[in-house]
Amino acid sequence: xxxxxxxxxxxxxxxxxxxxxxxxxxxxxxxxxxxxxxxxxxxxxxxxxxxxxxxxxxxxxxxxxxxxxxxxxxxxxxxxxxxxxxxxxxxxxxxxxxxxx
Numbered sequence: 001x002x003x004x005x006x007x008x009x010x011x012x013x014x015x016x017x018x019x020x021x022x023x024x025x026x027x028x029x030x031x032x033x034x035x036x037x038x039x040x041x042x043x044x045x046x047x048x049x050x051x052x053x054x055x056x057x058x059x060x061x062x063x064x065x066x067x068x069x070x071x072x073x074x075x076x077x078x079x080x081x082x083x084x085x086x087x088x089x090x091x092x093x094x095x096x097x098x099x100x101x
Contacts, residue, residue: 021027 024030
């Protein structure tokens with residue numbers, strides 16, 4: 001008889017656990033909802049980071065394009081001079097005065 005009572009107690013405890021899992025406020029459904037919400041928050045953070053990196057990459061590409069065009073301009077202005085690439089390009093001043101060397 002004692003064994004039967006222990007088995008019934010275990011069965012009752014197991015049923016309570018199953019009922020708790022079925023409970024919408026604390027059971028599996030609630031855990032699933034929390035998981036979905038956490039996943040959305042993580043995805044939003046990742047999306048914001050990716051957007052920032054894309055903007056940063058666009059700016060870097062713009063800088064690279066400017067540098068390439070400046071380099072091309074320098075080569076056009078100073079053709080044949082290989083040492084001039086180490087010196088900065090000096091364009092005429094905007095006042096119209098030219099420097100004499």
